[in-house]
Amino acid sequence: VLLLSVLDLPFSISPVVTGLMLTLLYGRNGWFGPLLQQAGINVVFAFTGMALATMFVTLPFVVRELIPILETIDLSQVGWGLLYGTILTNARAMGEFGAVSVISGNILGKTQTLTLFVESAYKEYNTEAAFAAAVLLSSLALFTLFIKDKVEAAAAAETRK
Numbered sequence: 001v002l003l004l005s006v007l008d009l010p011f012s013i014s015p016v017v018t019g020l021m022l023t024l025l026y027g028r029n030g031w032f033g034p035l036l037q038q039a040g041i042n043v044v045f046a047f048t049g050m051a052l053a054t055m056f057v058t059l060p061f062v063v064r065e066l067i068p069i070l071e072t073i074d075l076s077q078v079g080w081g082l083l084y085g086t087i088l089t090n091a092r093a094m095g096e097f098g099a100v101s102v103i104s105g106n107i108l109g110k111t112q113t114l115t116l117f118v119e120s121a122y123k124e125y126n127t128e129a130a131f132a133a134a135v136l137l138s139s140l141a142l143f144t145l146f147i148k149d150k151v152e153a154a155a156a157a158e159t160r161k
Helices: 002-007 015-026 033-038 047-072 075-095 098-104 114-123 127-160
Strands: none
Touching: 002 047, 015 033, 015 047, 015 098, 047 075, 047 098, 075 114, 075 127, 098 114, 114 127
16 A cells, blocks of 8 residues: 555656756756766756656556556556556657756756646747747547557457457
8 A cells, every 4th residue: 555655656746846856856956966076967957857757657557557567467468568557658748848847947958848848838929939839749549549549449349259
């Protein structure tokens, strides 16, 4: 029960708080920041921090898909559960804003994601660019739903066999 509670932690913590937590842990004055900087590893305002933040907020999707399969010991379904969890993780990662916004610093051309671009373009009154990026994100979301539907249908067909 404790492990499941820890795995569900990203669902109950605001992504902005997650970004702040990572900044406080891995920042210049954080617990691990000075040690990592000596090793030449940048976490804050770098891709590494963005990856950590995204993994933290999306981990429950894969785990929640695999736990029921592993409990039934139906190893033939593990691949489908892992694929389905990965699709959900991808959908969540594409739209992640809060944690990535804080940890990345939203540096143009370096750590700016598409969701961060939508916000900054909108704030700069560049509504055409913001709208185009939002349409792209929406198209990716629809494509993800299409893939999810196909994976669910394939898994159901294999189960019926």
